[in-house]
Amino acid sequence: AQTVTQSQPEMSVQEAETVTLSCTYDTSESDYYLFWYKQPPSRQMILVIRQEAYKQQNATENRFSVNFQKAAKSFSLKISDSQLGDAAMYFCAYRSGLRPAGTASKLTFGTGTRLQVTL
Amino acid sequence: NAGVTQTPKFRILKIGQSMTLQCTQDMNHNYMYWYRQDPGMGLKLIYYSVGAGITDKGEVPNGYNVSRSTTEDFPLRLELAAPSQTSVYFCATSYGGFGEKLFFGSGTQLSVL
Numbered sequence: 414a415q416t417v418t419q420s421q422p423e424m425s426v427q428e429a430e431t432v433t434l435s436c437t438y439d440t441s442e443s444d445y446y447l448f449w450y451k452q453p454p455s456r457q458m459i460l461v462i463r464q465e466a467y468k469q470q471n472a473t474e475n476r477f478s479v480n481f482q483k484a485a486k487s488f489s490l491k492i493s494d495s496q497l498g499d500a501a502m503y504f505c506a507y508r509s510g511l512r513p514a515g516t517a518s519k520l521t522f523g524t525g526t527r528l529q530v531t532l
Numbered sequence: 533n534a535g536v537t538q539t540p541k542f543r544i545l546k547i548g549q550s551m552t553l554q555c556t557q558d559m560n561h562n563y564m565y566w567y568r569q570d571p572g573m574g575l576k577l578i579y580y581s582v583g584a585g586i587t588d589k590g591e592v593p594n595g596y597n598v599s600r601s602t603t604e605d606f607p608l609r610l611e612l613a614a615p616s617q618t619s620v621y622f623c624a625t626s627y628g629g630f631g632e633k634l635f636f637g638s639g640t641q642l643s644v645l
Binding site: 417445446448455456457458459460463465504506508509510517518519520521522523524525 | 580591636
């Protein structure tokens, strides 16, 4: 079974600075997807960024980028120019790319990292 | 542009009571999911559906039932509520069943006392 580990329960960053959130995962599969989801106080989960395992290039979405190290099974999220609105819980998640027809693959979540943004 | 709508947002149940959490989507997505989020934990999959009339168990299905009679609706039924079912429940949808983005509702906070 796949597992996702986020070893930083809480992180803090000053506004306009850069912060990196860590995530490691364990899998024997070669085809999979990795995600970072943000959960603000409103509770609704929002996709931040997505990475396909077969792509060597790291995904980037505006101020958010990832460092995907497939051999090390590491998938960290870098937030540049941090803003107050970035304060939230961040969840790393794994999803298999292989499932029998007519089914859906399970999204496995880590336990989350709470990010505080200070002035 | 409603997306995924969950009702109610909050609910308190007594042990042994039953209730249905509602989830409706207007994105015409075939795949729908129910997750629960316990304090300090990530989300765990309860049930999912790949289309109307088709449902399947996730990681933690015990104590729950689902049905999918239409593309839009995917209600989650709790029978004989127990304190262990105190959690935040999220409904989500996706266009496909693999690497696609999930769209989440805003959650239902349920307490069983």
